[in-house]
Amino acid sequence: MKKKKDILFKAAIVTTLVVSLLTAPNTTSKAAGLAPVNPNASQAAKNVLSYFYSITGNKIIAGQHNNFESPHQYTNQAFSISGKYPGLWGSDFGYGASGQTNMSTDRQRVVDHAKTAWLTDGDIVTLTWHEVKPNEAENAGWASVQGDYTSQQMTDLVTPGTTLYNQWLTRVDEIASYLKQLRDANVPVLWRPYHEGNGDWFWWSGKPTQYKQLWINMYNRFTNYHGLNNLIWVYGPNANNQWAGPLADYYPGSQYVDMLAQDIYDGDYSQSYYDEITALAQGKPVGIGENGEFPNISTLKSSQPKYSYFMTWGGGYLTAKNSNATITNTYNDAFVLTRDKFDVPTANSNILLNPNFDSGSLGSYWGAYGTSPGVVRNDGNYRSASYSFNMYSASAYNSNLISNEYTVNSGTYTAQVYAKSGGTWTTAQLEVYKNGTLVSTKPITTSGSFTSFAINNIFAANNDKIKVSVWVNAGAGAWFYFDDFSLTKN
Structure with missing residues (x-):
C-alpha cells in the first residue's frame, strides 16, 4: 500500500481475519518488446504478454485480488454485484501470523485456485508475495513484512555467500516450488515481486541500488536456476506521490521486466503518474497493480488509455471503496474486459x-x-527435462498410462506424445477418451529415437471431458519410453 492510512486499513483487515493474506529506461521498439525478456518463456506466457500488447490503448482488463484463505471470495463477490466476473485473478503467497507453524497449506491453496482460474475459468493469473524478513521466522507476521534493514544489511542480503543472502535464497527457493507447479500445469503468471519498493514501508523498499539487485537476483534464480519459464515479470512500484520515490530510480532494467504496473489508492489517478510510468515503460504494457477505488473509465478513455489492467485489492476494498453502482457500471462498460469479453490465445498451450x-x-x-x-525414470532416456515414463518387462505384459480427465471449451484439439521403443508387440497406441469413451487412437511404431505420434482434429463441445492415454500389449522384452505428452487447442 502507498499511504500510511492504507497500510493501517490493510493491517486492520488482517487482524479480523486471524490468518490473512496481506498480505536504465528501455530503448527497444514495441515490436522488439513483444517477446518476453526470458528467451525461454513458455508459449502460454508469450500469448498472455502478446495479448496485453494487443489491447494497450483500446481496452482495460478488470482484475480482483483474493486472500489466500478464500481465494475466489472477492472474484465471486464482484460477479454477484455486477453480473460479470473479473478477467484477471490475483492472490498472494503471503506470510504467516503468530502461532502459525507453516504456510504450506495456504500457499498450496493459492496454487490450486490459480490453476482453476487459468485452466477452467479462463482468467489471467497474477501473484505477488508479502515476504517476511528472510532472517526471521515465517510466522513473524505483518510487522516483519514492514520491518527494516540498514543499508549494509540490504547489501549483505543481495550479496551471494553471506548469511542473509543464503536465508533469502532458502525462502525464494520455497516459493519457486509452488511456481513450478504452475509451470508444470502450463499456467502463465504475471509475477509482481517486491511491489512498492519505491516506498519506505516494506523491508525491501527505500534503497534503490539494493532493490534493483534484489530483483535481478530473483529473476536470475527463478529463470536460470529454476526454469520458471511461465513467469511474466511485472515491475510494481507505488505511484510517485508524497510517500514514494521516482519509478525510474528503482527500475531493475528493461532486460528484467516485461510489464510495469503501479499501485494507486484513494482514487488518486494523477495524470503525472500515468505519464511517468508510460515514459519509463517505453512501449511495454502498463497497468494498475493495486487499487482501492476503481479508475474512472472516462478518464481512461480520454487521457490514460494505455493502462491495460487494474486489480482491486482484497480484504474488503472492493465494496469499502466502491459502490455497487460503480462496480456494476465499470464491469459492464464496453471499454472494460471481463471474463466473458476476452479470450487469450491458447493455441500451443x-x-x-x-x-x-x-x-x-x-x-x-x-x-x-x-x-x-511402468515407472518414471531419469536414466538418460528422455526428450526434455530429465525424466520420462518407461514400460518394460522380461515377460509379455499389458500396460496403460492414462492422464487425469480435463474439462475443455468447445473447439478442435490435438493430442501428442513422443515415444522411443524397441521389441515386438501386438498393440501400442496413443488414445483419446472423451466423456469416458474411447474416441480416437494412433498406432505407435518402433523408433530408436523419440518420435512424435499425434491425434489431430479432436472435436470437443463446451465442458466435454478429455483424457489422454497410451496402451501397450507387448511381448517379452519390449520396451517403451514416453515423454512430452500434450493436449492443445488448435
Missing part, C-alpha cells in the same frame, strides 16, 4: 499437467495400470 514427468513422479496427474505398469 498444453492442457495436460506434469506432461514430461519433470516432478520425478506421476504425481496426482497420471495413473499407471496393468501387469507391468
Whole structure:
C-alpha cells in the first residue's frame, strides 16, 4: 500500500481475519518488446504478454485480488454485484501470523485456485508475495513484512555467500516450488515481486541500488536456476506521490521486466503518474497493480488509455471503496474486459499437467495400470527435462498410462506424445477418451529415437471431458519410453 492510512486499513483487515493474506529506461521498439525478456518463456506466457500488447490503448482488463484463505471470495463477490466476473485473478503467497507453524497449506491453496482460474475459468493469473524478513521466522507476521534493514544489511542480503543472502535464497527457493507447479500445469503468471519498493514501508523498499539487485537476483534464480519459464515479470512500484520515490530510480532494467504496473489508492489517478510510468515503460504494457477505488473509465478513455489492467485489492476494498453502482457500471462498460469479453490465445498451450514427468513422479496427474505398469525414470532416456515414463518387462505384459480427465471449451484439439521403443508387440497406441469413451487412437511404431505420434482434429463441445492415454500389449522384452505428452487447442 502507498499511504500510511492504507497500510493501517490493510493491517486492520488482517487482524479480523486471524490468518490473512496481506498480505536504465528501455530503448527497444514495441515490436522488439513483444517477446518476453526470458528467451525461454513458455508459449502460454508469450500469448498472455502478446495479448496485453494487443489491447494497450483500446481496452482495460478488470482484475480482483483474493486472500489466500478464500481465494475466489472477492472474484465471486464482484460477479454477484455486477453480473460479470473479473478477467484477471490475483492472490498472494503471503506470510504467516503468530502461532502459525507453516504456510504450506495456504500457499498450496493459492496454487490450486490459480490453476482453476487459468485452466477452467479462463482468467489471467497474477501473484505477488508479502515476504517476511528472510532472517526471521515465517510466522513473524505483518510487522516483519514492514520491518527494516540498514543499508549494509540490504547489501549483505543481495550479496551471494553471506548469511542473509543464503536465508533469502532458502525462502525464494520455497516459493519457486509452488511456481513450478504452475509451470508444470502450463499456467502463465504475471509475477509482481517486491511491489512498492519505491516506498519506505516494506523491508525491501527505500534503497534503490539494493532493490534493483534484489530483483535481478530473483529473476536470475527463478529463470536460470529454476526454469520458471511461465513467469511474466511485472515491475510494481507505488505511484510517485508524497510517500514514494521516482519509478525510474528503482527500475531493475528493461532486460528484467516485461510489464510495469503501479499501485494507486484513494482514487488518486494523477495524470503525472500515468505519464511517468508510460515514459519509463517505453512501449511495454502498463497497468494498475493495486487499487482501492476503481479508475474512472472516462478518464481512461480520454487521457490514460494505455493502462491495460487494474486489480482491486482484497480484504474488503472492493465494496469499502466502491459502490455497487460503480462496480456494476465499470464491469459492464464496453471499454472494460471481463471474463466473458476476452479470450487469450491458447493455441500451443498444453492442457495436460506434469506432461514430461519433470516432478520425478506421476504425481496426482497420471495413473499407471496393468501387469507391468511402468515407472518414471531419469536414466538418460528422455526428450526434455530429465525424466520420462518407461514400460518394460522380461515377460509379455499389458500396460496403460492414462492422464487425469480435463474439462475443455468447445473447439478442435490435438493430442501428442513422443515415444522411443524397441521389441515386438501386438498393440501400442496413443488414445483419446472423451466423456469416458474411447474416441480416437494412433498406432505407435518402433523408433530408436523419440518420435512424435499425434491425434489431430479432436472435436470437443463446451465442458466435454478429455483424457489422454497410451496402451501397450507387448511381448517379452519390449520396451517403451514416453515423454512430452500434450493436449492443445488448435
